[in-house]
Amino acid sequence: TIPKPSLERLFLYYRILEACREGRKEVISSEELGRRAGVDAAQVRKDLTYISQCGRPGIGYQVGELLVALEAVLGLKRQTHAALVGVGRLGTAIHNYPGFTHFGLRITALFDIDPARVGQRVGEHEIYHIDRLVEIVSASTIQLGIITVPAHAAQAVANGLIAAGVRGLWNFAPVTLRVPPGVIVRNEDLAVGLATLSWHLARSAKP
Amino acid sequence: TIPKPSLERLFLYYRILEACREGRKEVISSEELGRRAGVDAAQVRKDLTYISQCGRPGIGYQVGELLVALEAVLGLKRQTHAALVGVGRLGTAIHNYPGFTHFGLRITALFDIDPARVGQRVGEHEIYHIDRLVEIVSASTIQLGIITVPAHAAQAVANGLIAAGVRGLWNFAPVTLRVPPGVIVRNEDLAVGLATLSWHLARSAKP
Numbered sequence A, B: 001t002i003p004k005p006s007l008e009r010l011f012l013y014y015r016i017l018e019a020c021r022e023g024r025k026e027v028i029s030s031e032e033l034g035r036r037a038g039v040d041a042a043q044v045r046k047d048l049t050y051i052s053q054c055g056r057p058g059i060g061y062q063v064g065e066l067l068v069a070l071e072a073v074l075g076l077k078r079q080t081h082a083a084l085v086g087v088g089r090l091g092t093a094i095h096n097y098p099g100f101t102h103f104g105l106r107i108t109a110l111f112d113i114d115p116a117r118v119g120q121r122v123g124e125h126e127i128y129h130i131d132r133l134v135e136i137v138s139a140s141t142i143q144l145g146i147i148t149v150p151a152h153a154a155q156a157v158a159n160g161l162i163a164a165g166v167r168g169l170w171n172f173a174p175v176t177l178r179v180p181p182g183v184i185v186r187n188e189d190l191a192v193g194l195a196t197l198s199w200h201l202a203r204s205a206k207p
């Protein structure tokens, strides 16, 4: 399997190579790909061996070939359907963001608990009441749950998604979810990200 | 200095202990703190040595004492002032989020380029035009820049913030920023987070 840091870099290279394709650039060296990704060239070459791509010395890599190989290994053509629970500030920003379709994500159902939001139409979807989560999700092709509800509601929402057969959770609430084995959780704790940055900033600030 | 994984966990413990204080819980064991944080008890004890806290065997830690020690070591009482550039979907969600004040962050200036947004009032702030970034930020106590503009504009915005004296950047745009030594950048690449989750999901899915 591909180690996590390499995997994250491969997704980064994919986005850079897409921009090259749009700019009609056909060949790229590991030095240039490295410069655009903020990674050194030797690391780029090592990462690309995971998708069995070797550049030609002096010429580099074919952009088109790299994209095909990355799409296959990273499964980017695969569609992943997701339910988003909690259509508040963050949920709305995530739902409306076109960038996730690059990676094959489609949000196909929205849920909330607030009577003022339930029944509203957002884009092509209607916001369902959370009580219908298991009924709607278990009858769908949804494999992923995006949790953008307040911290106190997150565990109950996770339980509902798991009961409906979802095996992957993308959690933005600042709590540690307890899930059975076989369920994959990715926590995005934005506040901790910020706190770590300002901590480093204070330590490096001029005394 | 504190290693990054321990540092991120200390912020997580801080949030859990705050909830304990609100619930009038005065003592907590490393087992219980570990269970709430999703970390094993031995790791909790090891992390807490960074803030020179040792529990009493059989009794545990005083919640109040841990909070005081964490606030001091993590510098949580320190105010960090930030400028947010790009008051769109994500920028608005981040600006309105009350959770960041726990970690001493205050967003004190907003910037955008869209004439329809410039001059609008959001909460207590007026949205300034990006052309006034250096003038306003260099005359302020702002140390941190939050970048929520589209990818094509992010490098120019980073340059402006650095020119204005900012030394820390929290970047949400999916590009690798090039910055001079001494400037700290934290990238939050949400799309890569999602892509990695759906990759693991596909690999573990039933064949």
Ligand SMILES: NC(=O)c1ccc[n+]([C@@H]2O[C@H](COP(=O)([O-])OP(=O)(O)OC[C@H]3O[C@@H](n4cnc5c(N)ncnc54)[C@H](O)[C@@H]3O)[C@@H](O)[C@H]2O)c1
Pocket: A085, A086, A087, A088, A089, A090, A091, A111, A112, A113, A114, A117, A130, A147, A148, A149, A150, A151, A153, A157, A172, A173, A174, A189, A190, A191, B093, B094, B095, B096, B097, B099
């Ligand atoms: N806004 C940010 O920038 C930000 C940053 C970091 C973390 N977060 C975290 O993301 C989560 C969402 O934050 P937000 O700012 O969007 O909050 P918000 O209050 O704007 O939105 C929360 C939404 O969840 C809904 N909800 C509440 N309980 C529910 C339940 N049981 N079932 C279904 N829906 C429910 C609410 O009706 C609301 O629409 C929170 O856990 C927050 O801590 C947000």
Ligand SMILES: NC(=O)c1ccc[n+]([C@@H]2O[C@H](COP(=O)([O-])OP(=O)(O)OC[C@H]3O[C@@H](n4cnc5c(N)ncnc54)[C@H](O)[C@@H]3O)[C@@H](O)[C@H]2O)c1
Pocket: A093, A094, A095, A096, A097, A099, B085, B086, B087, B088, B089, B090, B091, B111, B112, B113, B114, B117, B130, B147, B148, B149, B150, B151, B153, B157, B172, B173, B174, B189, B190, B191
């Ligand atoms: N919305 C999400 O959930 C999400 C998820 C992942 C990544 N991102 C990234 O975050 C960034 C913001 O995304 P969004 O969804 O909020 O986009 P958006 O288009 O809703 O907002 C972008 C804002 O930036 C402003 N802007 C553009 N150029 C500018 C410049 N030169 N100076 C100042 N302001 C400028 C625009 O006027 C707009 O208000 C993007 O880089 C995006 O790729 C967003």
